Every structure is written in structure tokens, then in C-alpha cells.
Amino acid sequence: MADAYPWQASLWQQLVGRTQHAHAYLLHGVAGIGKRALAERLMAYLLCRQPTDVGACGQCKACHLLAAGTHPDNFILQPEEPDKPIKVDQVRELVSFVVQTAQLGGRKVVLVEPAEAMNLNAANALLKSLEEPSGDTVLLLISHQPSRLLPTVKSRCVQQACPLPTPAMSLAWLAQALPDCSEEERDELLYLAAGSPLAAVRLQAQGVRQQRAQVVEGVKKLLKQQLAPSQLAESWNAVPLPLLFDWFCDWAQLMLRYQLTRDDAGLGQGDMRKVVQYLAEKTPQPKVLKVQDWLLAQRQKVIGKANLNRVLLLEALLVQWASLPGPG
Incomplete structure (x- = not known):
């Protein structure tokens, strides 16, 4: 059954x-x-x-x-x-x-x-x-x-x-489904799965937390000019494109939210909180909006299975992301 x-x-x-x-x-x-x-x-x-x-x-x-x-x-x-x-x-x-x-x-x-x-x-x-x-x-x-x-x-x-479970209900279910994960890890997985507990289990099986850590570290090095966009794009071959665009769209939205509210509690997951705040404070809002529009358009193509050149697409994304701090 x-x-x-x-x-x-x-x-x-x-x-x-x-x-x-x-x-x-x-x-x-x-x-x-x-x-x-x-x-x-x-x-x-x-x-x-x-x-x-x-x-x-x-x-x-x-x-x-x-x-x-x-x-x-x-x-x-x-x-x-x-x-x-x-x-x-x-x-x-x-x-x-x-x-x-x-x-x-x-x-x-x-x-x-x-x-x-x-x-x-x-x-x-x-x-x-x-x-x-x-x-x-x-x-x-x-x-x-x-x-x-x-x-x-x-x-x-x-x-x-069909109902989306409450966070408390999802975490209680995940405690049984993923007993080897810590409470903090289950919280992170549920966040990355947008509150969907079964999706959180699938993401754990795909190694999404390790992929996320790799991407976050790469973004930080990009902004410090320790890695070029082309190098970073090639190093993310194992990370699914939909996940990458979900994350970058989320970060752009969090930047806009912070620019409008100055609410520290709305900066998202701890792994990118300082980066999101830094970019929100250093980037003109019209520039963030322009990048967000581009991200959403490309994400739609990715979801629609358009025939895209993965490396060139990611390079274009990272070039724009690296140029965010500073005048428009």
C-alpha cells in the first residue's frame, strides 16, 4: 500500500x-x-x-x-x-x-x-x-x-x-526518515527543499548539502576575485542547473527584500547570509532588479529543457554576479 x-x-x-x-x-x-x-x-x-x-x-x-x-x-x-x-x-x-x-x-x-x-x-x-x-x-x-x-x-x-505540511510536521517526519542527519542538517535540507519533506529526502540522497557548500564557497571566492567565472563554471559540472538557478534566484530575492526592509532576519540560510547582506548594501537596487529579471528568464529556459550551453550560461551568470558590487 x-x-x-x-x-x-x-x-x-x-x-x-x-x-x-x-x-x-x-x-x-x-x-x-x-x-x-x-x-x-x-x-x-x-x-x-x-x-x-x-x-x-x-x-x-x-x-x-x-x-x-x-x-x-x-x-x-x-x-x-x-x-x-x-x-x-x-x-x-x-x-x-x-x-x-x-x-x-x-x-x-x-x-x-x-x-x-x-x-x-x-x-x-x-x-x-x-x-x-x-x-x-x-x-x-x-x-x-x-x-x-x-x-x-x-x-x-x-x-x-494537496496540503504542504507545517515545518514542525515536516521536521518530525524527517527525524524518522533521516535519522542519521542532525537536527541542523534536517533544517537545512527542508529549507533547500522549499518546505517539501519528500523533496528534502531526495536532495539528501543526491548530496545536495555538499553541492551547496561547494557553490557557496565558489561564490565567495568569485567575489574576492580568487576565481574567474570560467573556472568556477567548469567546476560546477556535477551541480544540476535547476538547483543553481533556484539558489541564485533566491539570493537575488533576499537582496531585494533586505534593501526594502533592512530586516536581518530575512537574509536566508546562514551559509550566505553575510554575502547577501554585503551585496544588498553595495549594489544599487536597479542593478539587482536587472540581474533578477535575467535569472528568472534563464531559469524558465532551464526548467523548460531548452537546448542551452551550460558552461556559457553559467559564465554569463557569474560575470553578472561578480559585477554586482559597485555602481550600475
Whole structure:
């Protein structure tokens, strides 16, 4: 059975308490809060022949088939390769599944993740099934970025926001998930994961704290003119571009916030607090705004998997960053 996370307890009771289920749900929220686990748990509940308020029974024929990955009335649609789009041919296969009669005589359940990975043709091909699924079919769409979905897709679903756990709840869960990490390390991981506990666990497995330390040290040497932008760009080959742009966007935002509020408590993580404050005090605000605009535009390209020259992009970033202190 899929994991049941404590911050989803209220939402789960709300979902299973429905007397009649919608034909399509859109489960949305930030990445790393357990939306896939919630969808899988709901899928098992909807397919189970003897469900309880807790979830699927785990003992009936439907539960055994689902656990074995051979349930004939279950369909999972996702990209064929990580970070690739869901293609229209995949959706047509799903549509063929939807129009069939349930082989076990109960419901058919479809899970789509991430829904925003569907290209325009794929999304349009799904509309008919979303509006009028045949038989007792329930479609569960998972989205990390619902703003990227077609309005016609969203309007055909019951839109359900999935809760972000409180920091206290996340840290309590991380204490069990990452017992070998110190409290300070778990705090840092949760900050780097923007409050998403499952994302924090993934970041720990990727060695993100070590990567962050490498980047912070490099930025400090850059500002002291101990390293050239080209040297630094090449030394960050192992650090994912999305992480780098997330961090630099965060630092630019913190600089602006400090310039506006002079609030020492709003300088972010301790590893860059002094650097952020120094840059905020030494850089004209229009210059910070210009760099922030550039960062956000490039970050969008990175997230959109644009064909970018990594080293040249990072060199351009670091040249601008090194020039921040001083007149515009």
C-alpha cells in the first residue's frame, strides 16, 4: 500500500467520505509533498472490493492484482522517459482503455503524472475522456504546476489542492526518515527543499548539502576575485542547473527584500547570509532588479529543457554576479 503521510489525514478522510466519486480529480500542489502516494492510495481504495476508511483492504483479488502490477482495470500514464512529454499516442492508448468494460466488474482507474507533461495534442486528446468517461471510470491527474495545464483540462476535473505540511510536521517526519542527519542538517535540507519533506529526502540522497557548500564557497571566492567565472563554471559540472538557478534566484530575492526592509532576519540560510547582506548594501537596487529579471528568464529556459550551453550560461551568470558590487 502507498505511504500515508500525516499531513494528508484530513484530506484523505474528505476523499473517502464522498458518497459519490467524481469522474476526474486534479491533485495539485508543490513537488515533494506526497501527491503520487495519495493518488496511488486512492487508486487502490477505488479498485478494492472491501475498502475501509483507512484504505484498501490489501486482501481481496483486486488488491493482490494491483500489488502485482497486473490489475486489468488500472492504467498509469506517464512520460516514457524522465523529463520528456506525454505523447498523443500514449493518450490514445489510454482512451482505448477507458472505453473498454471493466474486466473485474468494478471501477476502472487511470493515474496521470505529471499532467502538465502532456503536450497540446495529447491534452486535447484526453478532453473527451475527462468529460464523459465510459462506465465507472475515475481519472486521477497529478500536477506539480497546474498553471501549465489547459483551462479545458482543469475545468473538467474536481481540483483538489494537496496540503504542504507545517515545518514542525515536516521536521518530525524527517527525524524518522533521516535519522542519521542532525537536527541542523534536517533544517537545512527542508529549507533547500522549499518546505517539501519528500523533496528534502531526495536532495539528501543526491548530496545536495555538499553541492551547496561547494557553490557557496565558489561564490565567495568569485567575489574576492580568487576565481574567474570560467573556472568556477567548469567546476560546477556535477551541480544540476535547476538547483543553481533556484539558489541564485533566491539570493537575488533576499537582496531585494533586505534593501526594502533592512530586516536581518530575512537574509536566508546562514551559509550566505553575510554575502547577501554585503551585496544588498553595495549594489544599487536597479542593478539587482536587472540581474533578477535575467535569472528568472534563464531559469524558465532551464526548467523548460531548452537546448542551452551550460558552461556559457553559467559564465554569463557569474560575470553578472561578480559585477554586482559597485555602481550600475
